[in-house]
């Protein structure tokens with residue numbers, strides 16, 4: 001068919017048929033517009049990579065790219081397969097009775113990162129990342145602890161090491177950033193190291209502010225090696241309003257609890273570096289505030305009774321006994337009386 005003929009055929013159509021064609025065309029346009037609108041709405045409101053809804057997805061969305069890059073480069077150079085671990089808590093950092101922050105910790109199996117995200121509707125914005133190059137460990141953990149009793153939580157982040165113990169970093173929230181308040185030191189390159197591994201938080205002096213107790217890193221020493229590995233003391237860090245600083249280094253620190261059931265003897269081993277200096281064994285009866293005292297107990301050091309039942313009652317707060325230590329020592333404690341009582345025993349050089 002020639003072009004001229006075709007033009008004639010179209011031009012020769014009935015006006016009614018042309019109207020139908022136009023109506024079909026505009027219906028199709030309307031249909032397409034509706035489909036596009038629905039697709040747009042679906043992308044906006046359905047959970048997906050670009051618009052995460054769950055906190056888990058938000059936390060993953062902000063996984064630090066430098067950790068991903070580091071493990072991929074390492075893998076290409078023959079290292080282990082890329083690894084990702086993250087942990088988070090929802091936190092009311094400002095004390096406004098709304099857990100509107102996400103504190104997230106990330107690890108690629110070697111290096112770690114901490115990120116504070118502020119939740120806004122279905123999204124979050126990163127508001128702070130502590131600049132600590134030496135955060136490292138495999139599995140991150142986060143705990144909120146109100147260290148100074150002001151209702152606003154402090155943040156304890158840990159990264160477990162291959163051998164199990166976790167390096168801990170303690171922060172307070174300034175309103176805009178996490179400030180490291182945990183015990184730490186700075187090396188010659190300006191990098192900050194934490195001084196604590198799996199610490200305990202105890203209010204030792206009852207001032208309402210938690211203290212940090214760090215036990216010796218050395219586990220049980222194989223027999224015969226006691227003399228070649230110097231003993232490590234316990235370390236107690238107290239908060240001075242700015243930072244936790246070392247306040248005492250006792251040879252032993254431990255809290256004993258009166259459990260339900262018959263009184264039971266519990267023993268703890270500890271070592272001492274100096275055996276020729278006088279030591280003081282101090283028993284604090286009750287918790288930091290003086291509650292939960294025991295009315296009867298027996299405390300022995302190296303098989304010798306240092307405090308018997310007659311020394312304890314509900315009015316006794318503290319018992320101090322001068323003692324001598326051996327290189328290796330055993331403290332044995334049996335608490336009696338009503339379950340729930342506790343004592344804390346410290347052994348440190350007499351100053």
Ligand SMILES: [Ca+2]
Pocket residue numbers: 145146147148149150151152153154
């Ligand atoms: Ca607090």
Ligand SMILES: [Ca+2]
Pocket residue numbers: 202203204205206207208209210211
């Ligand atoms: Ca305290």
